[in-house]
Amino acid sequence: xxxxxxxxxxxQIRSQTQYRVSFxxxxxxxxxxxxxxxxxxxxxxxxxxxxxxxxxxxxxxxxGIAAVAFPIADLAVGNVxxxxxxxxxxxxxxxxxxxxxxxxxxxxxxxxxxxAGRVLQGLVVYVIALAVSPVEWSxxxxxxxxxxxxxxxxxxSAIFVAGATVAFWWIDSGQLSNAFTYGGKDVTAYPMTVFGxxxxxxxxxxxxxxxxxxxPALAMLGRSDxxxxxxxxxxxxxxxxxxxxxxxxxFWRTGVRHYRSSGS
Amino acid sequence: MRWSPxxxxxxALAGAGFRRYATYRQATIAGAFxxxxxxxxxxxxxxSVADVTGSLAGYAPGQVVTYVWVGQGLLAVVNYWGQQDxxxxxxxxxxxxxxxxxxxxxxQFLANDVGRAGHAMLSRFVIPVTVGLLAxxxxxxxxxxxxxxFLVSVLLAVLVCSACRYIVALTSFWLLDVRGVQMVWVxxxxxGSGLYFPLPVLPEWLVVLLWVxxxxxxxLQAPLDVVVERGGTGHGLxxxxxxxxxxxxxxxLARVVQTRALRRLVIQGG
Numbered sequence: 043x044x045x046x047x048x049x050x051x052x053x054q055i056r057s058q059t060q061y062r063v064s065f066x067x068x069x070x071x072x073x074x075x076x077x078x079x080x081x082x083x084x085x086x087x088x089x090x091x092x093x094x095x096x097x098x099x100x101x102x103x104x105x106g107i108a109a110v111a112f113p114i115a116d117l118a119v120g121n122v123x124x125x126x127x128x129x130x131x132x133x134x135x136x137x138x139x140x141x142x143x144x145x146x147x148x149x150x151x152x153x154x155x156x157x158a159g160r161v162l163q164g165l166v167v168y169v170i171a172l173a174v175s176p177v178e179w180s181x182x183x184x185x186x187x188x189x190x191x192x193x194x195x196x197x198x199s200a201i202f203v204a205g206a207t208v209a210f211w212w213i214d215s216g217q218l219s220n221a222f223t224y225g226g227k228d229v230t231a232y233p234m235t236v237f238g239x240x241x242x243x244x245x246x247x248x249x250x251x252x253x254x255x256x257x258p259a260l261a262m263l264g265r266s267d268x269x270x271x272x273x274x275x276x277x278x279x280x281x282x283x284x285x286x287x288x289x290x291x292x293f294w295r296t297g298v299r300h301y302r303s304s305g306s
Numbered sequence: 307m308r309w310s311p312x313x314x315x316x317x318a319l320a321g322a323g324f325r326r327y328a329t330y331r332q333a334t335i336a337g338a339f340x341x342x343x344x345x346x347x348x349x350x351x352x353x354s355v356a357d358v359t360g361s362l363a364g365y366a367p368g369q370v371v372t373y374v375w376v377g378q379g380l381l382a383v384v385n386y387w388g389q390q391d392x393x394x395x396x397x398x399x400x401x402x403x404x405x406x407x408x409x410x411x412x413x414q415f416l417a418n419d420v421g422r423a424g425h426a427m428l429s430r431f432v433i434p435v436t437v438g439l440l441a442x443x444x445x446x447x448x449x450x451x452x453x454x455x456f457l458v459s460v461l462l463a464v465l466v467c468s469a470c471r472y473i474v475a476l477t478s479f480w481l482l483d484v485r486g487v488q489m490v491w492v493x494x495x496x497x498g499s500g501l502y503f504p505l506p507v508l509p510e511w512l513v514v515l516l517w518v519x520x521x522x523x524x525x526l527q528a529p530l531d532v533v534v535e536r537g538g539t540g541h542g543l544x545x546x547x548x549x550x551x552x553x554x555x556x557x558x559l560a561r562v563v564q565t566r567a568l569r570r571l572v573i574q575g576g
Contacts, residue, residue, distance in 0.1 A: 064483060071489035078493065082502045086351065089507055090358040214332035221343035228347050236354040239441075241346045
């Protein structure tokens, strides 16, 4: 089983690296675009040397975790966004008749290796952040340093899948999932104290975006959440990631069952 | 501007652009929803920056809020990153049938885009701005002149952006694959137009360089500064005059590039 996926993946990578110049331009372009996000945080931070009551090195740690988590998810399952065109054209039929999981096929068939550059870039930011920010090192913190970005990646993957699944009911929904994927990415790069009102309650704690980088970063820094969530919540990112993956998987299967192929 | 093959044709093309987008109702709602979510994100972020000293680079909190929400509304009107048919038509050679029509290629492109912008103004603009009005204390301009000036400024922004994207699309006559140029355009237009952050937070020399040396602030920063009445009506008039100047420059450039591009035209497979 694994071998089949592996072959699909390798074929996809080979085909996309055939046009070398285009591939390099895409790789560089995608990497530059992510640097813009970091540049934006930095420009805004520089206005008063703080953001939402946090200092630069603390904010950098949150940016760092988010800068690893999102690109991994984007690399792994970001291309699930293409589902829309499969549903619209009825091509999804072809996936259903093969003896492999539909989600697995979709993800490997449109794998985009150009997104790998961002993961590397994010890792560089994260390592620098860990080196300069006042992390209170201990054994649990060391585990969290590794687990937090991975949990974040699982969480964002779930968001990608859940967002794409909407296309089974609503074909032109592409932009809708952007609100939660790319919008969520922007949210996680800032301390949650920046946001307010109902929006913070829904996005940060209800949907769980605070668990990607804000809460784990607080645990690493040995700070309590100024918003008032209990301290143990800072360690719960792997659990919320698992929960989100289960929900996204259930939603996906419901969507597939709802699929009725195209009209003609 | 020499072309005037019949204003009626252009109006018809604009109408077609309007109707085309009016049929994508799901996409319109999904897009407006996304702009609204991003409006909340950007609004809270910029407000928290403004909160510390009571203003952000000369914008009072109310102005910041208006800046963000009107900006989110305009994002779809001034269509930075929209789908482009033209490069694909150049690659396949279909552009020949566009050129056979008795209407200039650039006029077709701009007229169509103005129609699209008209539809976006009535849908994609209204929804986020309404939500912003309900959820935050927007700075609402009291001077009626501001509203007129704002509409003029938006129209100019649409035209400048359209002409810029037209030049980007024309590079496909040389490159066939415009992804690289497109990428440069996306990065430059995002950073240089005030979309990610209001330009005045940057060092002054850089801001002046952007206004004088590039058409980018004309895309978003100009209409937004007009609507928040930064520097009053006099300053607003100056901004609109600057947009007119940039429109002339960009259109002139587009004409030159178009003339050269058409000389290179090869019909694939002919």
